[in-house]
Amino acid sequence: MKKNDIKKLNIISVTSEGNGVAKEEEYVFFVPYALVGEEVNVKILKIKKNIVYTKLIEVLKPSPNRITPLCDNFYKCGGCTYLNMNYENQLEYKLKKINDALERIGKLDIKANYIIPSPVISGYRNKALIPVSKDLSGNIICGFFKNRTHNVIDMEECYIQDKDAFGVVKTVKEWMNKFNIEPYDEINHKGLIRHIYYRKGVHTGDIMAGIVSYNKSIPHLNELTDMLLENISSVKSVILNINDKHTNVILGEKTITLYGTPYITDKICGLTFKIGSLSFFQVNPCNVGNLYNKAIEFLNLNKNDILFDIYCGIGTIGLSAANKVKEVIGVEIIPEAVEYARENANINNITNAIFYTGKAEDVIYKMEEEQNTPTAIILDPPRAGCDKSLICEIIKLKPEKICYVSCDPATLARDLKIFSESGEYKIKEVIGCDMFPNTFHVESVALLTLSTAI
Ligand code: SAH
Numbered sequence: 001m002k003k004n005d006i007k008k009l010n011i012i013s014v015t016s017e018g019n020g021v022a023k024e025e026e027y028v029f030f031v032p033y034a035l036v037g038e039e040v041n042v043k044i045l046k047i048k049k050n051i052v053y054t055k056l057i058e059v060l061k062p063s064p065n066r067i068t069p070l071c072d073n074f075y076k077c078g079g080c081t082y083l084n085m086n087y088e089n090q091l092e093y094k095l096k097k098i099n100d101a102l103e104r105i106g107k108l109d110i111k112a113n114y115i116i117p118s119p120v121i122s123g124y125r126n127k128a129l130i131p132v133s134k135d136l137s138g139n140i141i142c143g144f145f146k147n148r149t150h151n152v153i154d155m156e157e158c159y160i161q162d163k164d165a166f167g168v169v170k171t172v173k174e175w176m177n178k179f180n181i182e183p184y185d186e187i188n189h190k191g192l193i194r195h196i197y198y199r200k201g202v203h204t205g206d207i208m209a210g211i212v213s214y215n216k217s218i219p220h221l222n223e224l225t226d227m228l229l230e231n232i233s234s235v236k237s238v239i240l241n242i243n244d245k246h247t248n249v250i251l252g253e254k255t256i257t258l259y260g261t262p263y264i265t266d267k268i269c270g271l272t273f274k275i276g277s278l279s280f281f282q283v284n285p286c287n288v289g290n291l292y293n294k295a296i297e298f299l300n301l302n303k304n305d306i307l308f309d310i311y312c313g314i315g316t317i318g319l320s321a322a323n324k325v326k327e328v329i330g331v332e333i334i335p336e337a338v339e340y341a342r343e344n345a346n347i348n349n350i351t352n353a354i355f356y357t358g359k360a361e362d363v364i365y366k367m368e369e370e371q372n373t374p375t376a377i378i379l380d381p382p383r384a385g386c387d388k389s390l391i392c393e394i395i396k397l398k399p400e401k402i403c404y405v406s407c408d409p410a411t412l413a414r415d416l417k418i419f420s421e422s423g424e425y426k427i428k429e430v431i432g433c434d435m436f437p438n439t440f441h442v443e444s445v446a447l448l449t450l451s452t453a454i
Contacts, residue, residue: 001027005044006057011036016097016410018081018440026050033075035063035085065089070122071159078147080160080438091115091434094442098409098432106413108420108427112444115432116294120286121160124437126266127283128158128165129212129250130196132172132183140176140183142169142196150186160438164232165198168209171231172196172224179220184213186246192218194243195250197277201266202285207232208264208277210239212251225259236260239277251278263340268292269320271348279337280313284435288316291433291443295403296321298429298447299376308367308374308399310360310390311381315341317405318378319350328353329371331363361387364394374399385411388418395422402448407435412444419448426451 001007009022011034020034029052034040039061042054059066069075069083082090098112118124132142133152143155157166172193175181182191195212209228211218218240225238238259243252255262255277263274266281269289275281282288295317301307301324309318312330314337322328322345330353332338338357345353354371356363360381368374377399379386385408394402402425406412419425428447435443 001044001047001052003044003046006041007044007054008039008041008060009034009054011038011040014093014096016100016440018093020056027052029054031056033084034059035066035089037063038066063089073143073153073155073158076146076153077144077155078149079144079158081440082438083159087117087121087437090437091117091432093440094434095432097440097442098412098430098444101409101413102416102430104413105410106417106420108413108416110427110430112430112432115434115442116287116290118284118287118434118437121437123159123161123163124284124286125158125161125165126200126202126285127281128161128196128198130165130169130198132176132193132196134183134185140173142173162198162200162202164200164207164234167232168198168207168228169196171209171227172211175220175224175227179223181218181220189214189246197239197241197251199264199275199277199281201264201275203267204265205234206236206264206266207234208237208239208275209235210237210241210258210277212241212243214242214244216240216242216256221258229259236264237262237277241277253278268316271319271344273314273316273319273344274340274347275314276336276340278334279340280334282316282435284437287433287435291405291435291445292317292320294431294433294445295378295405296324298403298445299378299401301325301376305375306372308364308377310364310377310379312341312355312378313337313380315344315353315355317380319344319348319353321378322350322353325376326352327372329367329374330355331360331367332357333359359387361390361393364390368397373397376400377402378405379403379415380405381411383408383411385415391415391418395419395424398424398450400450400453404446404448406444406446407441409442409444412446416446416448424451425449426453 011020013021020031022029041058046053141154184194305325309330318328
C-alpha cells in the first residue's frame with residue numbers, strides 16, 4: 001500500500017471528530033465523511049506507522065443514515081461534520097463519543113444512557129464571529145475557514161446560523177466595498193477588519209452587530225451603523241471590538257459601543273439576561289433551558305443548599321437555580337461577565353446571589369473563607385476542563401453533590417477520573433445534551449455524589 005493507491009474499505013466505527021474508521025491487518029484507516037456500515041473507495045493520502053489517512057472517493061454501499069447535505073459548502077467548510085447523516089445517527093455518534101471518553105480516558109464503568117436532542121437543528125446558532133479576508137483577485141470575502149486552514153470560503157448563508165447573521169455580513173461587506181475599508185491581513189499585519197460580530201437574543205429578537213478591528217482608527221463608522229440599522233431590523237447594539245494582538249484569539253479586550261446598548265437581552269428558564277459582547281452565552285438558545293433544567297434537577301436542590309456556580313459566565317445557571325437554594329455564589333474570570341451576572345441578579349429581583357471575579361482555582365479559597373461551605377456545586381468549565389488544583393480543593397470541601405456541565409467529553413472524563421479516584425465521590429449519572437447539531441461537538445452533564453451518601 002502506498003500514497004495515491006485506491007482502496008476499498010468497510011467502515012466499522014467513528015472517531016470523536018466524526019471520521020469513519022476502517023481496519024485491515026495492522027492498519028487503521030481514517031475516512032472523513034464516511035459513515036459506519038458503508039463500503040467505500042478511498043485514496044491513500046498519508047501513511048504514518050499503522051495509521052492511514054485517506055480521502056473518500058466513492059460510496060459503494062451507502063448507509064441508510066446517509067442524506068444529501070443541505071449546504072453547498074459542507075465538504076469544504078470546517079464548521080459542520082454531520083450534515084451528510086440523519087439526526088438520529090448524529091445523536092448516536094455523540095452518545096458514543098461521550099461513552100468512549102468515559103471508558104478510555106476516565107476508565108469509568110458508567111455510561112451515558114441518553115442524549116437530549118436539540119428541538120431545532122438548523123439556524124440555531126445565536127452567535128457568529130465571521131472572518132473577513134480577500135480572494136486572489138482582491139475581492140472582499142467573508143465566511144468560515146476551509147477545513148484545517150485559515151483560508152476563508154466566501155459565504156452568503158450558513159445552515160446552522162441564525163437567519164439574520166448573513167444579513168449583517170452582507171451589510172459589512174457593502175460598507176467595506178463602498179468606503180474602501182481593508183480586511184486585516186494576518187501574515188503582514190496590515191489592514192483593519194478581522195471579523196464580523198453577530199449575536200442575537202433569540203427570545204427577544206435583539207441583535208448585536210459589529211466588527212472586530214486590528215486598529216481603532218477606522219473611517220466611516222457612522223455610515224456602518226446607519227447601514228446596519230437600515231438593513232437589519234432589531235439591531236439594538238452596534239459595536240467595534242479592537243484586537244491588536246497577533247493571535248488566533250478572535251476578540252480583543254476592548255469593545256466600543258457605536259450605537260445603542262453595550263449589551264443585548266435574552267431569556268432562559270423564565271429569567272431575563274443581559275449579555276455583553278465579551279461574555280459567554282450558550283450558542284443554542286433552543287436547548288439551553290433543557291440543559292440548565294437537567295443540571296438543576298440532578299442537584300435536587302433545597303432551601304438549605306449553598307450553591308457554588310463555578311465558571312458562571314453572566315450567572316445563567318446559578319440564577320436559574322436561585323429560588324431553590326439559600327445562597328448562590330458564582331465565580332468567573334471575565335470581569336465584564338461578572339458585572340452582567342450582578343446586573344442579571346438585580347433585574348430578576350434575585351437577592352441571594354453574589355459573584356466573584358477571577359480564576360476559579362484561585363478564588364475558591366476566598367469564597368470558602370468569606371461564605372458558607374458549599375453543599376452543592378455546578379462546574380461548567382470551557383473545553384480545557386477544570387484546573388486540577390480546583391478539583392482537589394472541591395474534594396476537600398466535600399459538597400454533597402456536584403453537577404459537572406461539559407462541552408468536551410475528553411476533559412470531562414479526565415476530571416471525573418480524579419473525582420472518582422479520590423474515593424470521595426461516585427459518578428452517579430451522565431447524560432448528553434445536543435447543543436451543537438450537525439457538528440461533532442456535544443455537551444454532557446454529570447452528577448457526582450459523596451461516596452458516603454446513601
Ligand atoms: N455557566 C456559564 C458559562 C460557561 S462557559 C453559562 O452556562 O453560560 C465557561 C466560562 O468559564 C466562561 O464564561 C469563561 O470566561 C469562564 N472561565 C474560563 N476559565 C476560567 C477560570 N479559570 N476561572 C473562572 N472562570 C473561567
